[in-house]
Each structure stands twice: as C-alpha cells, then as structure tokens.
Amino acid sequence: MRMQASNIKSLKSDNRALILDEIRKTPCSRAQLAETTHLTRSAITMIVQELIEEDILKETQALHSGRGRRQVLLDIVDDHKLALGLSLHRQEITVVLTDLRCRQIEKTSKLTRAFAGISNGEAVVGDRADGADGVLEWAQDAMQGMITRHGLKRSDLVGVGISSPGPLRLSEGLILEPIDFPLFHNYPVVAKVQDCHFMFADDTEDLVNSDHDARAALNVSLDNNAVLLAMRELYQVAGQIARHRHILFVTISRGIGSCLINNGQIYRGAAGYAGELGHTSINSTGRPCSCGNFGCLERYATLQELKNFFGFDSYEVVVDLAYNGISKTIAIIEQIAEWLSAALVNAVNLFDLDAVVIYGELNYRPQLLMDMIRKRVNQRSLISRAHQVEVYASGYDDKTAAEASTAGIIDAWFKQKF
Ligand SMILES: [Zn+2]
Known part of the structure; x- marks a missing residue:
C-alpha cells in the first residue's frame, strides 16, 4: 500500500514531537530516546541529526555511564525560538x-x-x-x-x-x-x-x-x-515530580485553582473547566462562597482569608515563629494544613494521585506546611494504603507566575x- 505524502509528513512531525517532548523534560542520549519513544535507532539518528542542523537540539556534556563509557546527551537550544x-x-x-x-x-x-x-x-x-x-x-x-x-x-x-x-x-x-x-x-x-x-x-x-x-x-x-503553571512545572523542571504520572497541581494565589495531570497528560473534563479544587467544599454548612456553594476551600486557605481569620499581617512572620517552636503559630500552620488536607484527601481518593504539588502564596519556607499536609493525606486517604502520596512545594516562586x-x-x- 502506498503511503500518502501528507501521512508521511505528519508521521515525521509526530516522531519529531515525540523526541522533542522527551528531551525537553531532561537531556538524554540517543539510546535512552530509543527506549522511551520506541522508535528505531536509525529513525532517531536521522531525526536528531535534522534537529541539530536546524539548531533546535544541541549535543551536551558527556557523562560517564556505569561501564565507564562516555555518553553524549541531547538538549534543547533554549533560545532557538x-x-x-x-x-x-x-x-x-x-x-x-x-x-x-x-x-x-x-x-x-x-x-x-x-x-x-x-x-x-x-x-x-x-x-x-x-x-x-x-x-x-x-x-x-x-x-x-x-x-x-x-x-x-x-x-x-x-x-x-x-x-x-x-x-x-x-x-x-x-x-x-x-x-x-x-x-x-x-x-x-x-x-x-x-x-x-x-x-x-x-x-x-x-x-x-x-x-x-x-x-x-x-x-x-x-x-x-493553573494549567499553564502546571505545564511549566511538568515540562520545564526535570526534578522530583518527573517520576510521577498522576499529579494534582494546586495554585494558591488570591483564589485556589488546580490542574489534574492524568497519566502525564492534562485532564480537561467535559468542556475544559476541570480543576476547581478551590470550589470543592470542606464543610457543607461552612462559609458561603460566591460560586453558590458553602464551605469552599477557597473561603479558608487563601492568604487573605487566613489573614482575616487569624488576624496576622505577615505570613512570613507566622512561619518563622512556627519554626522557632512558638506553639500559637504552629497551631495556625496546623489549621491551614487541616483545611488544605480536607480537600486534598478527597482529590487523592477520587483520582488515585501519586503526588500533589502546591504553588503560590503559602510557599514561604514551605517544608513545615508540606510535612503536615503529607502526614494528613497519607493518614486519611484510602489510596495511601496502596502507595505513598507525595506532597511537594513548587520549585517556582509565585513572583514568576507571568512567565508561565x-x-x-x-x-x-x-x-x-x-
Ligand atoms: Zn466556591
């Protein structure tokens, strides 16, 4: 059967995309590409050569692999476009x-x-x-x-x-x-x-x-x-979250949004609105929300709501004092962890997540808060009996949101x- 020219072109473009998609997550060798993309070595050699000639890819530092052989890694030319x-x-x-x-x-x-x-x-x-x-x-x-x-x-x-x-x-x-x-x-x-x-x-x-x-x-x-922040985190940072495939990315910035990564792909829902974690209720008789629901997470765990409720001016001061063992401020962080965990346990149980990434205005010295959330999520979700659920603070500062x-x-x- 003869293949149409347009089919060949789109197949080639799909294969280029496959290769680029792998390399942008983390620099890798031609051999690793063959493993992850399931393309033949000769196809990879040919496409990589093209991409190098087009100045999209570059060869980068040679690493010593286990057997002492030098390995050439491929990486994206960051400012190609x-x-x-x-x-x-x-x-x-x-x-x-x-x-x-x-x-x-x-x-x-x-x-x-x-x-x-x-x-x-x-x-x-x-x-x-x-x-x-x-x-x-x-x-x-x-x-x-x-x-x-x-x-x-x-x-x-x-x-x-x-x-x-x-x-x-x-x-x-x-x-x-x-x-x-x-x-x-x-x-x-x-x-x-x-x-x-x-x-x-x-x-x-x-x-x-x-x-x-x-x-x-x-x-x-x-x-x-929230989707764009998740995409940046997922594709641009080859770090600890790279090993997870089922992730809820939560943004806390005035409101609370989220993006569900399902098997490495962004989950959109029926019409593209998926991920309104901030409007899931943590108390059906709780504070009224402008969305029409009661007890929405967003009415509790944003910085403004926290300031209003606890009466503090600076979250940084609260966190610093908590690290110094001041019990009143530890109790505030515990309460924040409690509210966030209530919503996150629901999400973990619904979607069988293996990681949660939290981004935004509560990420000042976030380890204490993350530890408290991780403990609660793993104690209270059914899923955690089957596997651990990791909770990370985003690697990005919330002052860099616009770049996403x-x-x-x-x-x-x-x-x-x-
Ligand atoms: Zn709401």
Whole structure:
C-alpha cells in the first residue's frame, strides 16, 4: 500500500514531537530516546541529526555511564525560538518575552485596577481607564517594544500565549466570567491578540505598507493560569515530580485553582473547566462562597482569608515563629494544613494521585506546611494504603507566575502542532 505524502509528513512531525517532548523534560542520549519513544535507532539518528542542523537540539556534556563509557546527551537550544506572553491577573497585567524554558528575557507589568478605572476605590485620574480593550492596546505596545528591542524576526517567535483565570471557552478563545475579574467578562481575547499588528525585523517595506492580512498570523493560545503553571512545572523542571504520572497541581494565589495531570497528560473534563479544587467544599454548612456553594476551600486557605481569620499581617512572620517552636503559630500552620488536607484527601481518593504539588502564596519556607499536609493525606486517604502520596512545594516562586503564560504556546510548538 502506498503511503500518502501528507501521512508521511505528519508521521515525521509526530516522531519529531515525540523526541522533542522527551528531551525537553531532561537531556538524554540517543539510546535512552530509543527506549522511551520506541522508535528505531536509525529513525532517531536521522531525526536528531535534522534537529541539530536546524539548531533546535544541541549535543551536551558527556557523562560517564556505569561501564565507564562516555555518553553524549541531547538538549534543547533554549533560545532557538522565543515566546511572547500576556498574563491577565486580578492584580497585575504582565507582558513577558521568554525562551523555550519559560525563562524571562524581558517583562513589564501594570496594575489591573488602572485599566478598570479604580484605584483604592477612587477613579484613576490621569491614567487610562478604558477596560479590556485598553489592556490589549497597552499589551500590543509592550510586545511591539520587545520585538523591536530584540530585533526579532517573525520566525523567531513560536507565538503569543495568554493566561487568564477561568472559566474559559478554549475552543473560541473566550474568557467567560471569572469570579472577581469583571474587566474580562465574555471577552474574545484570542481574536483580539490575533488582530494586533506587529512589525518584525524581517518585514519588508511592501509588507509594512500592505494589509495586515498579507502577513503571516502569529499563533495565539489561551489557557487557564493553573494549567499553564502546571505545564511549566511538568515540562520545564526535570526534578522530583518527573517520576510521577498522576499529579494534582494546586495554585494558591488570591483564589485556589488546580490542574489534574492524568497519566502525564492534562485532564480537561467535559468542556475544559476541570480543576476547581478551590470550589470543592470542606464543610457543607461552612462559609458561603460566591460560586453558590458553602464551605469552599477557597473561603479558608487563601492568604487573605487566613489573614482575616487569624488576624496576622505577615505570613512570613507566622512561619518563622512556627519554626522557632512558638506553639500559637504552629497551631495556625496546623489549621491551614487541616483545611488544605480536607480537600486534598478527597482529590487523592477520587483520582488515585501519586503526588500533589502546591504553588503560590503559602510557599514561604514551605517544608513545615508540606510535612503536615503529607502526614494528613497519607493518614486519611484510602489510596495511601496502596502507595505513598507525595506532597511537594513548587520549585517556582509565585513572583514568576507571568512567565508561565508562554507554557501553552511553547508546548504546542514542541508537540509540532504548527
Ligand atoms: Zn466556591
């Protein structure tokens, strides 16, 4: 049977994606690639050679393997391409330029309330207060500045990634109605970014003077910020979580979001809204939540709720005192662990997780809190009778959240989706 040319092309692209996907998690040898991808050695040799010639892969340090032989490892050329990111957050709007590992090259931010026309409850004077379109206008200027300053060609970019609180309708690139984020209600953010005109170093005069339609459109992707943070953690850090396949990634930052990694893949649910751990109830007669439920985790375990409840100003001080053995502050950390564990035990029992990763505003000296949570989760979940459930603090500082906005568009590029 003759294979269609298009089938061969897509098979080749699938194999390239397989190889890139492995190497970006951790540098590996050609022999290791053959094992993990189940491709033939000759196919791997050929594709790797191509990827090296295209400057996507590089050969890196030779390691001595068990038998004393030198081994050449393959790694990603981090700045082979770059990505622009637009991070929409309740506090701050950020535009970022990153390499293929979501590492910041340049970043600029502006307070969200400046666009919403509110500053400490007062109307902003002398600043733009023109809503979501104003955000896009500002973001376009910021992105153009980065493109110009770095002399980027159109082909230097994988595209633009956008992160936003959910719920989102991913198929339409639409932000629906995130709680406490009215600026972007029912906003077609992907179409708006696709409509932005950018000028690149390799755009010729003719092109600059012609219609926008004549230029190749940039790839634009939108995703939930918890999903993007999880993707960055999963794909960019070859560390302790790399050995787990069933992970709940929890973000605590104003609200509480989560992303379920099911057998190494992101679990989306029926319509892409999966992972609202913050709106699972830990007390059916508890505090009312704006989602309509009672006793939602988010009403207990965010920094603001904790400050309101316990009356402390600085979480760092509470944690420092707890490490010094001050019983009152240890009790606060215990209570936080108690609330988080109540929700996490439910999640572990439902999905048979082998790891939980916690990211965000409670990750100051997180070992004490993580130990308390790990103990509870393993004492109280049925699953832990079959296997241990690990609880980790994320390796990322929550000040680097905006950089994760490029994780989705980079992931699509590594998977050779365009
Ligand atoms: Zn709720």
